[in-house]
Amino acid sequence: MTRRGEGPTTVVMAHGLGGDQSHWAAVAEHLADRHQVITFDIAGSGRSDPALFSPVRHASIVGFADDLAQLCAELELRNAFYVGHSMSGMAGALASAADPGLFDRMVLLGASARYVDDPTTGYVGGFTQEAIEQLLGAIASDFTLWSAGFASHVMAQPDRPDLGTEFARSLARYQPDVALTVFRAAFLSDFRAEMSLLSTPTLVLNGVADPAVPTKAARWLADAVADGHFAEIDVEGHFPHVVDPASVIAPIDVFLGP
Numbered sequence: 001m002t003r004r005g006e007g008p009t010t011v012v013m014a015h016g017l018g019g020d021q022s023h024w025a026a027v028a029e030h031l032a033d034r035h036q037v038i039t040f041d042i043a044g045s046g047r048s049d050p051a052l053f054s055p056v057r058h059a060s061i062v063g064f065a066d067d068l069a070q071l072c073a074e075l076e077l078r079n080a081f082y083v084g085h086s087m088s089g090m091a092g093a094l095a096s097a098a099d100p101g102l103f104d105r106m107v108l109l110g111a112s113a114r115y116v117d118d119p120t121t122g123y124v125g126g127f128t129q130e131a132i133e134q135l136l137g138a139i140a141s142d143f144t145l146w147s148a149g150f151a152s153h154v155m156a157q158p159d160r161p162d163l164g165t166e167f168a169r170s171l172a173r174y175q176p177d178v179a180l181t182v183f184r185a186a187f188l189s190d191f192r193a194e195m196s197l198l199s200t201p202t203l204v205l206n207g208v209a210d211p212a213v214p215t216k217a218a219r220w221l222a223d224a225v226a227d228g229h230f231a232e233i234d235v236e237g238h239f240p241h242v243v244d245p246a247s248v249i250a251p252i253d254v255f256l257g258p
Contacts, residue, residue: 001040005032016086020046026245065094079104097197114190124216147171156237195224207240
């Protein structure tokens with residue numbers, strides 16, 4: 001865990017699947033000018049203690065939501081601000097739905113309540129069930145080979161291949177069994193029903209042409225939250241906070257306030 005700043009309010013920031021807290025470095029440094037900012041590596045990722053990862057607890061995003069609530073309890077945080085990317089965005093939403101006083105405001109970047117399309121309701125998650133099964137099969141078959149291609153695909157910055165290479169290195173820190181557990185937890189999840197319980201003011205941010213979360217899924221999430229707001233970032237890919245931190249900082253500043 002890393003602390004920055006000494007402001008009167010606290011911002012808790014959690015990275016997405018396959019990343020680590022360094023993905024928030026530029027945004028966190030900016031926010032630390034007026035807030036206390038806390039970043040950490042989620043279970044199974046980065047330099048987190050391997051003993052913290054449970055193949056049972058973390059077989060669902062609910063396990064990561066419980067981790068987040070426990071972290072806030074240990075730090076005696078209430079009514080903090082929360083910024084979560086991808087899977088950690090949904091973990092924050094679940095934690096706040098279960099405990100409405102946990103966060104005062106939330107920013108969910110590249111988050112999705114469900115990744116699989118649901119033709120029965122017209123919901124667009126971005127993936128067919130068959131595509132998810134193939135993805136998980138590729139992870140189980142050869143995680144190292146799969147992760148190299150996946151990293152470049154979701155980073156979506158062909159003119160900056162170093163970004164995809166660095167994310168591939170981050171993914172490679174996973175043990176294959178851990179990777180399969182957490183990717184299965186993320187891509188097979190469906191928390192649409194729980195989003196109606198979320199009352200915390202929430203800003204849903206999404207990059208254009210995000211290969212993991214289509215705009216329709218992000219807008220659905222913002223509409224499902226009682227006090228939800230949507231903003232699109234003019235950066236391609238699933239990692240606008242890494243590619244162009246300023247594009248993420250601007251709407252966060254406006255939403256969180258001084």
